Amino acid sequence: MHSVEHNNHTHRIREITCADTEDMNTVADLHIELLGFGPMAALGRRFIRDACYANNMRDGQLRVSVYEIDGVIGGFIAYTDQSISFHRSSLSKHWFKTGLTLLMSLLEDPRRIAALWRAFAVLGSRRSEQEVVGVDPMGEVVCIAVQPKYLKSEYRTESGARAGGALVVYAAHQLNELGVSMMRMLVDDDNKAVLFLYRALGANFESYEQAGKPTVQVWFDIQKLVHVRGNPWA
Ligand SMILES: CC(C)(COP(=O)(O)OP(=O)(O)OC[C@H]1O[C@@H](n2cnc3c(N)ncnc32)[C@H](O)[C@@H]1OP(=O)(O)O)[C@@H](O)C(=O)NCCC(=O)NCCS
Numbered sequence: 001m002h003s004v005e006h007n008n009h010t011h012r013i014r015e016i017t018c019a020d021t022e023d024m025n026t027v028a029d030l031h032i033e034l035l036g037f038g039p040m041a042a043l044g045r046r047f048i049r050d051a052c053y054a055n056n057m058r059d060g061q062l063r064v065s066v067y068e069i070d071g072v073i074g075g076f077i078a079y080t081d082q083s084i085s086f087h088r089s090s091l092s093k094h095w096f097k098t099g100l101t102l103l104m105s106l107l108e109d110p111r112r113i114a115a116l117w118r119a120f121a122v123l124g125s126r127r128s129e130q131e132v133v134g135v136d137p138m139g140e141v142v143c144i145a146v147q148p149k150y151l152k153s154e155y156r157t158e159s160g161a162r163a164g165g166a167l168v169v170y171a172a173h174q175l176n177e178l179g180v181s182m183m184r185m186l187v188d189d190d191n192k193a194v195l196f197l198y199r200a201l202g203a204n205f206e207s208y209e210q211a212g213k214p215t216v217q218v219w220f221d222i223q224k225l226v227h228v229r230g231n232p233w234a
Helices: 021-034 046-060 087-091 095-108 112-127 164-175 192-200 223-230
Strands: 003-006 011-015 063-069 072-078 140-145 181-186 203-208 216-219
Touching: 011 021, 011 164, 021 046, 021 063, 021 072, 021 140, 046 063, 046 087, 046 095, 063 164, 072 164, 087 095, 087 112, 095 112, 140 164, 164 181, 164 192, 164 223, 181 192, 181 223, 192 203, 192 216, 216 223
Parallel strands: 140 181
Antiparallel strands: 003 011, 011 063, 063 072, 072 140, 181 216, 203 216
16 A cells, blocks of 8 residues: 655554454553544443444454554544445344353343443434435445544645545545445534534535434545546555
């Protein structure tokens, strides 16, 4: 994968596979550290790594790309081209492995049982989306996170982009190659940083009622984003 040099730093985006244990552990750690407020993190690192990521990466319905600065992973993005069916099919295809991973996570720390209702609420809210929001293929950024130190101006590339924006544009290019025309994200309405980022990249916002908490549905026209931002990583 092509890398970009600027300000004495080397930037690179690469896709990871679920077979690479080190990469998977790093992404799970970043998820716990930076997305600890989300519904799945409270179920623990093993659950994040194996049930949320590895199972779905293995069958191709989830892709994960990492942003490396000077060879160190500083952020990642997880995205799918099956936004509408992703959560449902993940559970129906992998119910046994997911159940087993959940059991192990609960045995490690029984207090995690308190997090279960939130996880089920997310799955329940996604069920009601079918034929309301649209049909697949539809893109979705499921998670994005960058370590705060890599958001400093020092790590902007020559075009002024930071890791977060670069990862979103990269995912849009990948989805564009798959023939997907729209990409969305569901964002807590108090997550100002990511909403500012999406607004700066040209997204449209609408309210999303199904989540059971104040949530913004963010939409990108992929062709427009890809056209306006180009692809320095090709
Ligand atoms: C999401 C994330 C990658 C965005 O990174 P980023 O866009 O590169 O950087 P920032 O977080 O600094 O914020 C983006 C922009 O919004 C602005 N901003 C952030 N919070 C703000 C606030 N509360 N009020 C006003 N502006 C704000 C920043 O100044 C920045 O604008 P700039 O580019 O003009 O300087 C990063 O914030 C992150 O990892 N957050 C934790 C994980 C997360 O919440 N992920 C989203 C849910 S999946």
